[in-house]
Amino acid sequence: MTESPALPALWPAPVAPGAVDATVTVPGSKSVTNRGLVLAALSSEPGWLRRPLRSRDTLLMAEALRTMGVGIEETASSSSSSSSGSSGSSGGEAWRIIPAGLHGPATVDVGNAGTVMRFLPPVAALADGPIRFDGDPRSYERPLGGVIDALRALGARIDDDNRGALPMTVFGGGALEGGRVEIDASSSSQFVSALLLSAARFNQGVEVRHVGAALPSMPHIRMTVDMLRGVGAQVDTPEAGGEPNVWRVTPGALLGRDLVVEPDLSNAQPFLAAALVTGGRVTIPDWPERTTQPGDALREIFTAMGGSCELTDQGLTFTGSGRIHGIDVDLGEVGELTPGIAAVAALADSPSTLRGVAHLRLHETDRLAALTKELNELGGDVTETADGLHIRPRPLHGGIFHTYEDHRLATAAAVIGLAVEGIEVENVATTGKTLPDFPGLWTDMLNPAVPARRA
Template sequence: MTDAPTWAAPSPTGPVHARVRVPGSKSLTNRWLVLAALAGGVSTLRHPLRSQDSERMVAALRALGALVDDTDEGRWSVTPPPGGLVGDTDVDCGQAGTVMRFVPPLAGLATGPVHFDGHPSARTRPVGPVLAALRALGIGVQDDDRGTLPFTVVGSGRPRRTLGDDHEDHADGGGDGAGRTARPVPRVPIDASASSQFVSALLLAGAAYPDGLRLEHVGRDVPSLPHIEMTLEVLARVGVQVERPTPTSWVVRPGPVDPFDVTVEPDLSSAAPFLALAAVTGGRVVVPDWPAVTTQPGDRMRTILASMGAGTRLSADGLVADGGPDGRLRGVDLDLSEVGELTPVVAALAALAQGPSRLRGIGHLRGHETDRLAALVTELSRLGADARETDDGLVIDPAPLRPATLQTYHDHRMAMFAAVVGARVPGVRVVDVATAGKTFPGFDRAWERAVATSNIGGSGISGTTGSAG
């Protein structure tokens, strides 16, 4: 890893006063792309995220026969293949968890085998529960029982049913009131305790299967539940009927997916390091277009900052984050089970706080782009902090931090963690900061522009913009 170029993380000379426009949400962009490939006509995404992850998704949909016109940065159109999804193709997932988990259920509808592989670091990430669910639906899967990349999904080529074809299915297999016997909705057990993406993957494609599906979680608590709520919201917007008999079961009715024209919200998790920048410098950062109501887990950063002594408020300009006096922050005890993606930035804040912190409910982060808990302990220790793992999280005791060269492990969130630490610890260097381009292309340049506002002084908001889409 040390052969990659290093970036000198800038340290501001005073409070930052920046306006930072973040790119579109990765989670929403890739969910909308999947639905567009199943829709009954041309769909439009406005202000989508163009990043490594979304480009992998676009390439995957093209491999399955969809036409994606992304020549206009601010407006993409997707035309589903008129004859249905096609197989006999390869999908390169890169490091994109949404591609390796959301696309296999689409491949199960394609005509012919679809081979999936990705970056070597992605071959340890779990996808077995999705593959097991496909088998339960009668789809062929070849993975040598590894439950990881590489694997092949042998598409059934089954057509989607229309509303006229026995559409009033009942989970109990009852009649439809017209003398016909409705086919039962297939029950599919799934252990989603390692990732909520397993549930979202099946929900997104469920309406395209001839009988829909009934998904039932079996196992420990599902992490990152807000991401499932996000999936349910986008499905409702395209006319897909989903019922929730229990908090951990979902019934997706078969039927059409309406074509759509949507504007993608900004990625609130990608905004988190910039909000943290205001907090650790005692400055102010404005993020335009922050939604007043959202299912994005990144919105939780507002309450996290408040618990640590910083402030945020919604204004006509967007979300305004104000740091406490001299960037002083309190240690915290937080359950981050629903917002695990914020953990690296929160860990950086905890290392810079006055008092110990405990971050709980995040054991599932051991299966992300890297083992994020081990990576955070290693890099915090390199800086001189006292950090240790627990069964479900981290304990961080602040200590005087020293300059260090920090690794990113091909993980975009670790690059953001390192940038936040570097804002308070002069001399920090970051290996392969470009890995942040997975969700925020040009992150390093946007960060440098924001930090540079500390040289301007004053209490107003500068016109500095870190725009990447």
């Protein structure tokens, strides 16, 4: 396959010519890839990540670990790579991670990746020497104070000019005492995951006690725990009979692992939405029967909105009925799905209320304000609530859909464009943050004459 062409500043979102009927192989999970990289870097022996996601966020994570001394070797099998499609392919790729003594001085570019800016400061505290963290301008606005305060309470020395945000420097001392710490993670579950991922290397392990409002995105914490246990860590959790909102990790060595990364189910969302919007059918290969990924909730949510799904050995097949129903749903555990659900809801036959997602105001952009503004400027009727959105479907018209450098707003705009002529997506290239060559995949899905592309 030839290189993908340069993307225009305003990408004309294609209108669906009819009901889609496609198989779309989505790349690996960003959340699994970046957690896997951190755990492998902290292990006592080399490990493998197979079919990792290659996107801006994961490449930033890999490069950050390299700057701290970790070896990461990238390989691809010739038999898989020849048919794998675009440069974002993970079909035959494998990364070998070789732990080493973590050291500074080093500078980490976090971009605008929440996993990088939050997961790596605890790793840096274990390094020998200073590690500076910097990133995109938006990264300075994203919440980080919970991680900074918790690390200080556990014995780390950090210079952030009392901002509670980037840029900052972690002065690694080669070890961290660890122990008990309270943290308000109501703005991001990544605060808890950040401490848990490195905790087995702390002298006393860690006991993380969440204090504050309800925790969002609990599936991501369960993913962290599941992956920790997969490399031999002992983790006590509320679900296992422990105290509510308390997680404990016992100090000990982490084992090297050979991990195959699952497809990113949240990145499958726009393609499943296409089946719902067009009354068509889309199959996502390799959809896991059991997973901690929040994107698995799409099966239930999109079925309630008018479709049906079947999970087989070949993957998940989702079929639209030709009608889209509104929904009243609490998305607190799966907030990252909100933009795509809002896009579908704007095309439904009845109103929708999306609740439990106040924390989205602190994501790549203020997603609630952005969705309200962009959908209303296309003729929609969206009201921002204290913790979500109320969407009353109206006939929409074409126009520019601004994305605020937020990948999920870009894919949501593409979903709207399936049913509304004249949608122009600003900076669709921002989808490269987690979903390489999204425009190519989208075009292939709508053009059955082109063989299915692997991302």
